[in-house]
Amino acid sequence: MTHAPEVVLDCREDACPIPVLRTKEALQKLPPGRTLEVMTKDPMATVDIPAVVHKAGATLVSMKEDPDTETATFLIRRDVSPGSGPQASR
Amino acid sequence: MQETPQELAARAILPALRGLVARELVRDHKLTHQKVADLLGLSRPAVTLYARGQRGRAIELRRRADVLMMVQDMAGGLARGDLDARGLMGKLDAAATYVLRKGYACELHGQIDPELRGSGCDLCMTATLPCNYFHPWRSDPHEVAR
Numbered sequence: 645m646t647h648a649p650e651v652v653l654d655c656r657e658d659a660c661p662i663p664v665l666r667t668k669e670a671l672q673k674l675p676p677g678r679t680l681e682v683m684t685k686d687p688m689a690t691v692d693i694p695a696v697v698h699k700a701g702a703t704l705v706s707m708k709e710d711p712d713t714e715t716a717t718f719l720i721r722r723d724v725s726p727g728s729g730p731q732a733s734r
Numbered sequence: 735m736q737e738t739p740q741e742l743a744a745r746a747i748l749p750a751l752r753g754l755v756a757r758e759l760v761r762d763h764k765l766t767h768q769k770v771a772d773l774l775g776l777s778r779p780a781v782t783l784y785a786r787g788q789r790g791r792a793i794e795l796r797r798r799a800d801v802l803m804m805v806q807d808m809a810g811g812l813a814r815g816d817l818d819a820r821g822l823m824g825k826l827d828a829a830a831t832y833v834l835r836k837g838y839a840c841e842l843h844g845q846i847d848p849e850l851r852g853s854g855c856d857l858c859m860t861a862t863l864p865c866n867y868f869h870p871w872r873s874d875p876h877e878v879a880r
Binding site for chain 1: 807865
């Protein structure tokens with residue numbers, strides 16, 4: 645099954661903690677059922693973004709790391725379920 | 735006069751960040767000065783000065799969108815009650831380090847110590863600790879794994 649992201653967040657120029665804060669903000673605005681792709685070169689994002697996704701009640705569909713470009717790409721889905729709306733991440 | 739990055743952070747950056755968090759809590763979250771004082775561990779008159787922009791003005795950070803994102807995150811956490819005093823200290827410290835590492839304090843540092851101007855100084859980018867803004871999560875691997 646292919647997951648084409650509806651929202652793409654390019655954080656490759658951002659330093660920690662901005663990629664995680666931008667992800668958190670984007671997740672709060674993401675409607676249920678939609679997906680978000682986040683690209684970052686922040687090495688700590690591989691720890692922090694899964695945590696913020698979990699805390700927001702969303703699902704981390706995939707995480708890929710490209711050693712050539714030192715970029716991590718996260719595909720995140722806001723689930724369609726009670727309590728999974730934007731308010732749930734607050 | 736010589737001043738280390740940590741001295742610069744203590745004297746100028748941390749007061750500026752506290753001021754921005756105080757202003758955010760007063761203006762956007764509509765908290766009283768006394769409530770903000772309790773949350774930030776400050777006196778009420780100090781919060782009043784911060785809210786008016788009369789304290790924490792040694793460095794201008796209000797136009798830095800990335801810094802404001804951290805300020806809003808901290809203020810939101812305090813207003814919702816999911817950020818405690820210890821957590822705030824960690825985030826303020828990490829935000830100050832971020833400001834140093836981004837070079838936002840270089841101009842002020844050059845005013846304090848004119849010998850730094852044009853010297854190619856990169857002390858703040860190389861000698862400060864890496865970002866630890868989300869330290870509470872990292873210190874709890876079970877929380878990350880859940």
